[in-house]
Amino acid sequence: MPKKILFIYNQVVAEERKACFGECALVKDVDAIREALKESNNHILSLDLHSPLQLEEFILANHSIDLAFVIAEGFKANPHTLYNGHGAALVRRYLAKYNIPCTHSSFESMEVCRNKDLTYARLRERGIPIPQYLVFETHFINNIKCIEAQVSEIGYPVIIKPAGGGNSIGISSKSVVYNFKDLMEQVKTVQKQLGHTTLIIEKYLAGQEYTIGILGNKEKYVLPVIGFPKNLGVRDAGTKITEHTLRDKFEFITESDKRFNNLLELGVDSFEAVLANDVLRIDLKEDELGNIYVIDVNGTPALSFTGSLNFMANKAGLKHNQLVQLVLYKSMLRYGLAPNIFFDELVKGLILKLIKHESIEVA
Ligand SMILES: Nc1ncnc2c1ncn2[C@@H]1O[C@H](COP(=O)(O)OP(=O)(O)O)[C@@H](O)[C@H]1O
Numbered sequence: 367m368p369k370k371i372l373f374i375y376n377q378v379v380a381e382e383r384k385a386c387f388g389e390c391a392l393v394k395d396v397d398a399i400r401e402a403l404k405e406s407n408n409h410i411l412s413l414d415l416h417s418p419l420q421l422e423e424f425i426l427a428n429h430s431i432d433l434a435f436v437i438a439e440g441f442k443a444n445p446h447t448l449y450n451g452h453g454a455a456l457v458r459r460y461l462a463k464y465n466i467p468c469t470h471s472s473f474e475s476m477e478v479c480r481n482k483d484l485t486y487a488r489l490r491e492r493g494i495p496i497p498q499y500l501v502f503e504t505h506f507i508n509n510i511k512c513i514e515a516q517v518s519e520i521g522y523p524v525i526i527k528p529a530g531g532g533n534s535i536g537i538s539s540k541s542v543v544y545n546f547k548d549l550m551e552q553v554k555t556v557q558k559q560l561g562h563t564t565l566i567i568e569k570y571l572a573g574q575e576y577t578i579g580i581l582g583n584k585e586k587y588v589l590p591v592i593g594f595p596k597n598l599g600v601r602d603a604g605t606k607i608t609e610h611t612l613r614d615k616f617e618f619i620t621e622s623d624k625r626f627n628n629l630l631e632l633g634v635d636s637f638e639a640v641l642a643n644d645v646l647r648i649d650l651k652e653d654e655l656g657n658i659y660v661i662d663v664n665g666t667p668a669l670s671f672t673g674s675l676n677f678m679a680n681k682a683g684l685k686h687n688q689l690v691q692l693v694l695y696k697s698m699l700r701y702g703l704a705p706n707i708f709f710d711e712l713v714k715g716l717i718l719k720l721i722k723h724e725s726i727e728v729a
């Protein structure tokens with residue numbers, strides 16, 4: 367029996383995809399995801415998410431929805447929800463009010479993923495290496511003596527990142543600072559851009575950057591791991607838009623590589639630490655000694671054509687539509703919404719090409 371699936375996204379055209387709308391999806395990517403979802407032979411409804419009221423009216427007018435496929439990071443009419451770290455969880459809370467299950471991680475998990483202070487606290491609890499960091503509220507900018515001492519303890523250079531948001535909102539090459547004066551200048555710049563906010567000040571790691579994509583739940587499939595070119599520098603929003611043109615310079619870390627097991631373990635441990643579901647992309651960075659640290663977990667990794675996740679999926683033999691369908695399939699399985707046999711068979715053949723990782727059951 368086909369299910370009624372509500373696809374929820376924040377859509378913008380290329381010119382609008384900047385500043386606080388940097389996390390929104392391009393119309394062409396939304397269209398491609400919708401087409402892929404339709405191929406699953408379910409009944410797909412679409413909503414470009416603006417406001418809670420619009421969402422509630424849509425739900426009531428389209429009763430009853432079996433599952434929401436949610437890539438929206440918040441409400442476009444309240445742009446701060448797109449980057450303040452709470453939007454993805456908030457959307458899920460509204461859906462929970464109507465008992466509508468969601469793809470991707472739960473609202474509790476999204477809250478952890480979208481707030482780097484919560485992410486780091488959770489990863490640290492599980493013994494996963496993270497850079498040395500401190501949390502700084504811009505409200506308390508006058509309390510600088512205490513900050514100065516703490517940053518000295520971490521040691522320069524440090525990088526300043528907004529705790530909420532993603533897609534490098536509030537992050538640029540200027541985020542890396544070598545002294546306290548420049549640090550305070552950058553804090554003011556971010557505050558001007560985003561208003562009062564929580565910042566993370568952390569050790570700048572000068573080595574190579576990696577990203578790991580994991581699909582599934584208890585049974586996980588790790589996509590081929592990307593090693594970014596060593597000279598890419600801080601991946602700001604501009605770099606993320608254009609870096610796909612450099613893909614021939616990207617490295618794939620294969621099983622024979624001595625970094626492989628460590629990366630795989632860090633990725634899977636992070637997935638479990640944040641209690642992720644269906645899909646997660648984890649960013650990691652090396653220090654100059656080659657020690658690898660987790661720097662970011664992405665609960666709603668871009669499903670765009672040019673995004674890292676699709677690049678990894680393509681390497682594993684999955685086309686873009688199959689990647690989208692796999693996320694949907696994993697979610698439907700989790701909720702016991704039996705997918706049709708054709709779809710099941712299609713995916714079964716494909717996942718064999720990925721690296722399978724069975725999680726060990728914790729008693
Ligand atoms: N500790 C760090 N050391 C060096 N570079 C970093 C560090 N943290 C982040 N970066 C750079 O900034 C980019 C964006 O930071 P990230 O934490 O992934 O935030 P976002 O959620 O915006 O993707 C990273 O891809 C990386 O290039």
Ligand SMILES: [Mg+2]
Nearest residue numbers: 533534649662
């Ligand atoms: Mg990141």
